[in-house]
Amino acid sequence: MNKAFKFRIYPNAFQQTQIARTFGCVRFVYNRMLADRIRHYEETGESLSNTPAQYKKEFEWLREVDSLALANAQLNLNKAYQHFFREQAAGFPQFKSKKSHRKSYMTNWVNNNIRLEKGSIILPKLKAVKIKQHREIPADYRLKSVTVSQTPSGAYYASILYAYESHVESIKPETFVGLDYSMQELYISSDGETAAYPRYYRQSLDQLKREQRKLSHCQKGSKNRSKQRLKVAQIHEKVTNQRKDFLHKQSRQITNAVDAVCIEDLNMKGMSQALNFGKSVSDTAFGTFVSMLDYKLKEQGKQLIKIDKWYPSSKMCSSCGEVKKTLVLSERTYHCEACGAVINRDYNASINIRREGMRLLLA
Numbered sequence: 001m002n003k004a005f006k007f008r009i010y011p012n013a014f015q016q017t018q019i020a021r022t023f024g025c026v027r028f029v030y031n032r033m034l035a036d037r038i039r040h041y042e043e044t045g046e047s048l049s050n051t052p053a054q055y056k057k058e059f060e061w062l063r064e065v066d067s068l069a070l071a072n073a074q075l076n077l078n079k080a081y082q083h084f085f086r087e088q089a090a091g092f093p094q095f096k097s098k099k100s101h102r103k104s105y106m107t108n109w110v111n112n113n114i115r116l117e118k119g120s121i122i123l124p125k126l127k128a129v130k131i132k133q134h135r136e137i138p139a140d141y142r143l144k145s146v147t148v149s150q151t152p153s154g155a156y157y158a159s160i161l162y163a164y165e166s167h168v169e170s171i172k173p174e175t176f177v178g179l180d181y182s183m184q185e186l187y188i189s190s191d192g193e194t195a196a197y198p199r200y201y202r203q204s205l206d207q208l209k210r211e212q213r214k215l216s217h218c219q220k221g222s223k224n225r226s227k228q229r230l231k232v233a234q235i236h237e238k239v240t241n242q243r244k245d246f247l248h249k250q251s252r253q254i255t256n257a258v259d260a261v262c263i264e265d266l267n268m269k270g271m272s273q274a275l276n277f278g279k280s281v282s283d284t285a286f287g288t289f290v291s292m293l294d295y296k297l298k299e300q301g302k303q304l305i306k307i308d309k310w311y312p313s314s315k316m317c318s319s320c321g322e323v324k325k326t327l328v329l330s331e332r333t334y335h336c337e338a339c340g341a342v343i344n345r346d347y348n349a350s351i352n353i354r355r356e357g358m359r360l361l362l363a
């Protein structure tokens with residue numbers, strides 16, 4: 001199994017320059033390879049398999065950065081092609097913009113080139129970078145890769161991926177809970193409980209909205225605008241961290257409480273498009289929450305059960321099993337015409353999800 005640990009790092013001035021250069025080279029190689037593939041295809045009708053190594057002759061400066069980071073740019077490009085051709089869900093690979101706020105590169109462990117050493121992380125071409133390691137790594141974990149990233153407000157992080165052998169015996173589930181996705185509250189459980197985002201999180205969200213509005217009124221290119229943009233970026237990071245903390249706590253609490261968790265197998269991307277959340281901060285929360293649940297449960301030999309997305313969890317009455325033909329999204333209360341049950345729509349669905357999960361598991 002794999003597990004990632006994300007720590008803040010504090011590169012010195014030289015290291016910051018080197019990291020920025022690596023971001024640039026990774027983007028350059030990615031874009032260059034993409035452009036050449038497109039041109040080759042247009043000219044010959046055939047696909048081109050190019051590698052970063054080919055470009056090092058022409059562009060000497062590519063040798064100055066971590067070559068594994070460049071190799072990963074190639075892997076990412078190949079993946080983007082695969083997504084496009086096989087899954088048809090994604091569009092054609094896009095060029096990476098210099099203005100993108102997502103700055104990161106990934107590098108791999110080879111011959112102990114990456115390691116943690118009292119208060120530092122040794123990284124290729126950077127040597128020892130100061131790190132704030134707030135969690136110990138178990139001795140039998142094997143380091144696989146590191147993703148170095150920089151947030152829009154300027155903070156640096158290292159997300160370190162480890163592989164480990166799981167010695168956990170899976171337990172025979174006796175207690176179950178069903179969770180139904182809720183846009184407002186994250187979820188509602190078959191015990192009738194909601195996650196309910198904490199007040200401080202909602203306050204930060206409001207603050208973010210306010211400051212974003214202010215930013216939109218700042219004159220383009222002005223000093224005030226860049227100041228305000230930094231402020232927005234900082235609040236954005238605060239919101240992200242608060243949300244992550246909250247999701248960790250919620251998933252930990254549920255994992256400790258039951259043996260198996262049943263959820264609907266939602267296609268988050270499809271759902272966010274369908275409901276048009278746009279850039280809402282809430283849209284990815286449930287997906288993140290589910291993956292946290294998944295690994296926390298696995299660590300304890302417990303299970304996450306995904307229910308087919310076509311299962312009529314919302315349309316079925318949890319009291320008598322009657323299935324409605326239509327149920328519009330605005331109907332927040334479920335009224336059963338067969339047995340007269342009146343129940344909160346999401347609560348009703350979570351009870352059905354729990355029942356179906358148990359059926360699948362015990363079948």
Ligand SMILES: [Zn+2]
Nearest residue numbers: 317320336339
């Ligand atoms: Zn009923």
